Amino acid sequence: xxxGFIILFGLTMLYLxxxxxxxxxxxxxxxxxxxLFLISCCGAEHTNLFNLIFLAVETLIVKSIVIPWFxxxxxxxxxxxxxxxxxxxxFYCLVIxxxxxxxxxxxxxxxxxxxxxxxxxxxxxxxxxxxxxxxxITIKHKIISNVIEFITMENGIFLLSLSVAKEMPMLVNxxxxxxxxxxxxxxxxxxxxINKEFNDLEVSHLSDLKDYEYND
Amino acid sequence: xxxxxxxFPIVACILVLxxxxxxxxxxxxxxxxxxxxxxxxxxxxxxxxxxxxPYFAVDHTNSIFLLVLSLVYLMVAIYNTGYVKNIDVPDxxxxxxxxxxxxxxxxxxxxxxxTDLGISWVLVEATTLSSAYLIYFxxxxxxxxxxxxYVFICxxxxxxxxxxxxxxxxxxxxxxxxNFAQLYQHAASFDVSFLKLxxxxxxxxxxxKMGLAPVHFWxxxxxxxxxxxxSALLSAALLNSAFLVIVRxxxxxxxxxxxxxxxxxxxxxxxxSLFVATVFIYHIKNYKRMLAYSxxxxxxxxxxxxxxxxVAYYAVVLHLIxxxxxxxxxxxxxxxxxxxxxxxxxxxVSGLVSADGKSxxxxxxxxxxxxxFPTSLLFISEFLIIKTMIADKHYILCxxxxxxxxxxxxxxxxxxxxxxxxxxxEDKAKLIQNTKNKVSIWMYVPQFIxxxxxFVLGIYIPECINQVIKLAAGAF
Numbered sequence: 001x002x003x004g005f006i007i008l009f010g011l012t013m014l015y016l017x018x019x020x021x022x023x024x025x026x027x028x029x030x031x032x033x034x035x036l037f038l039i040s041c042c043g044a045e046h047t048n049l050f051n052l053i054f055l056a057v058e059t060l061i062v063k064s065i066v067i068p069w070f071x072x073x074x075x076x077x078x079x080x081x082x083x084x085x086x087x088x089x090x091f092y093c094l095v096i097x098x099x100x101x102x103x104x105x106x107x108x109x110x111x112x113x114x115x116x117x118x119x120x121x122x123x124x125x126x127x128x129x130x131x132x133x134x135x136x137i138t139i140k141h142k143i144i145s146n147v148i149e150f151i152t153m154e155n156g157i158f159l160l161s162l163s164v165a166k167e168m169p170m171l172v173n174x175x176x177x178x179x180x181x182x183x184x185x186x187x188x189x190x191x192x193x194i195n196k197e198f199n200d201l202e203v204s205h206l207s208d209l210k211d212y213e214y215n216d
Numbered sequence: 217x218x219x220x221x222x223x224f225p226i227v228a229c230i231l232v233l234x235x236x237x238x239x240x241x242x243x244x245x246x247x248x249x250x251x252x253x254x255x256x257x258x259x260x261x262x263x264x265x266x267x268x269x270p271y272f273a274v275d276h277t278n279s280i281f282l283l284v285l286s287l288v289y290l291m292v293a294i295y296n297t298g299y300v301k302n303i304d305v306p307d308x309x310x311x312x313x314x315x316x317x318x319x320x321x322x323x324x325x326x327x328x329x330x331t332d333l334g335i336s337w338v339l340v341e342a343t344t345l346s347s348a349y350l351i352y353f354x355x356x357x358x359x360x361x362x363x364x365x366y367v368f369i370c371x372x373x374x375x376x377x378x379x380x381x382x383x384x385x386x387x388x389x390x391x392x393x394x395n396f397a398q399l400y401q402h403a404a405s406f407d408v409s410f411l412k413l414x415x416x417x418x419x420x421x422x423x424x425k426m427g428l429a430p431v432h433f434w435x436x437x438x439x440x441x442x443x444x445x446x447s448a449l450l451s452a453a454l455l456n457s458a459f460l461v462i463v464r465x466x467x468x469x470x471x472x473x474x475x476x477x478x479x480x481x482x483x484x485x486x487x488x489s490l491f492v493a494t495v496f497i498y499h500i501k502n503y504k505r506m507l508a509y510s511x512x513x514x515x516x517x518x519x520x521x522x523x524x525x526x527v528a529y530y531a532v533v534l535h536l537i538x539x540x541x542x543x544x545x546x547x548x549x550x551x552x553x554x555x556x557x558x559x560x561x562x563x564x565v566s567g568l569v570s571a572d573g574k575s576x577x578x579x580x581x582x583x584x585x586x587x588x589f590p591t592s593l594l595f596i597s598e599f600l601i602i603k604t605m606i607a608d609k610h611y612i613l614c615x616x617x618x619x620x621x622x623x624x625x626x627x628x629x630x631x632x633x634x635x636x637x638x639x640x641x642e643d644k645a646k647l648i649q650n651t652k653n654k655v656s657i658w659m660y661v662p663q664f665i666x667x668x669x670x671f672v673l674g675i676y677i678p679e680c681i682n683q684v685i686k687l688a689a690g691a692f
Contacts, residue, residue: 211496
């Protein structure tokens with residue numbers, strides 16, 4: 001059961017790589033939040049009730065309602081619907097992401113299966129998610145897409161922490177949740193400020209600070 | 217007492233948000249600085265038995281970091297009193313500014329005092345989020361660019377550090393805790409291959425915060441665009457707190473018997489930082505960026521010292537103190553220069569000594585302190601590091617180290633001398649007539665105190681301070 005959800009989670013990354021409409025990216029975030037909730041429920045036989053409630057709040061409320069809603073608001077304010085001019089055509093994005101995902105499966109099955117502490121499939125998909133997200137950050141042109149990929153990377157890390165057979169201390173989980181939430185909030189505020197200042201959300205505007213030809 | 221240091225700023229924050237009065241808000245920052253300073257001294261030297269509360273404690277390693285943070289924050293707060301008067305913004309924004317300074321210092325103090333890797337992680341991320349607003353305080357196009365880069369790069373870096381923490385959790389087997397004491401206790405039985413992987417992730421994650429190359433890109437932008445008191449705090453306090461986390465993680469590697477591997481990576485990153493600083497300082501156009509690159513250089517030296525081990529640990533602690541004081545003084549003085557000349561370009565500034573003697577000489581003295589001119593404390597630390605290199609027979613490394621430091625010294629020296637002396641053109645002189653009264657007495661005193669400390673500590677370290685330094689070096 002859990003394996004199916006994890007594979008679906010991996011496939012959402014391919015969808016993210018292949019589309020250019022930002023509203024679709026935000027919908028993918030909702031899907032990922034729900035999938036993470038289902039995955040954490042599947043592996044939850046050994047956890048206590050308090051932990052389960054916390055996971056539900058984190059994945060369902062924060063990851064699939066609050067953050068997407070907030071990003072949707074930012075998107076409406078800034079009127080940017082598409083990230084058209086990516087550096088690499090979408091087809092190649094899809095191919096490269098698929099290769100990374102496949103490599104994640106293979107590497108984790110060959111090397112990690114000997115370690116008892118982590119489940120290979122979790123490890124492979126989460127590592128692939130983190131790598132694909134980081135790579136997409138480097139090729140996208142709109143800063144709001146960068147924020148979305150930052151969140152998918154955090155989702156990948158969340159999946160990685162689920163893969164460890166034992167739990168992180170509760171306080172750390174809470175702190176991580178709070179920090180990620182505030183980080184997204186601040187990034188969202190900055191997106192608005194950048195939109196006001198430059199009337200646009202192109203990353204290329206943010207390249208004025210240099211060492212050689214410095215304009216004061 | 218730790219309770220008070222950590223709870224007072226929260227109360228102060230609420231007050232600052234409620235009472236939006238410029239004088240009140242500035243004084244709240246000052247009162248916390250004074251309280252922080254007094255309590256830190258009492259925590260380190262006092263006979264108080266209550267040195268730990270759950271998750272936070274003062275131990276041998278972090279006491280010197282705490283003292284440096286307190287002293288720098290106190291000095292920055294004094295400078296800030298004069299600085300805030302000149303900022304032409306509504307009181308509401310000054311209240312936000314003071315609020316964020318309090319949160320920033322609180323999270324740095326928390327990072328330094330925490331005894332748990334997880335809590336350290338959370339608080340390091342909190343420092344990023346609180347200082348982002350401070351970097352963006354001027355609300356120009358450049359400052360928004362710097363703040364965006366800062367939040368984005370550091371958040372990704374810190375996320376990578378969290379991957380490292382998860383991997384550490386995997387390698388630690390049955391130990392289900394991130395408490396440093398417990399990690400040290402069981403480190404010998406950790407799974408080595410996962411521990412090595414975890415160390416790489418954590419070094420890059422916290423190294424991004426510390427400003428080690430090749431993950432330093434946010435640093436010059438953020439330091440040059442932030443208001444000067446904030447640049448001083450960033451450079452002299454924030455980088456140290458990230459360094460403390462790296463020191464603690466390094467100790468796990470040491471106990472787990474992966475020292476040579478950890479040392480090699482630290483050494484590479486340290487020399488890369490020195491190299492990056494050398495390349496960029498040589499052609500620098502903006503004097504605040506120059507100071508930022510000098511911070512990268514000094515963080516590189518700390519990493520190299522940590523990698524060398526032995527006597528170099530003592531040198532690392534000395535270097536940390538000296539760099540924090542000298543660099544804070546340098547950044548605060550650069551704030552004076554910016555007030556006077558209203559430009560960050562090296563080209564537009566000349567004749568600083570004749571324009572404003574006190575700022576000019578502070579500028580030169582800060583330069584002498586940072587470039588390890590005897591009797592600066594940095595002279596002793598760098599000398600000890602070179603001595604350790606020779607004693608360990610790393611002759612080539614030693615030569616490269618000395619060469620890079622010399623080029624950096626030349627690069628900074630050229631800019632500083634060009635700015636301090638030279639002709640003061642007429643329109644600049646006119647400009648300075650207007651701006652000179654902005655620089656009040658509070659904007660000279662802190663630098664003066666810090667420079668005196670750096671140069672005196674280079675000759676004579678009182679026994680009580682030496683004791684703390686020795687204990688810290690021993691606990692590395």
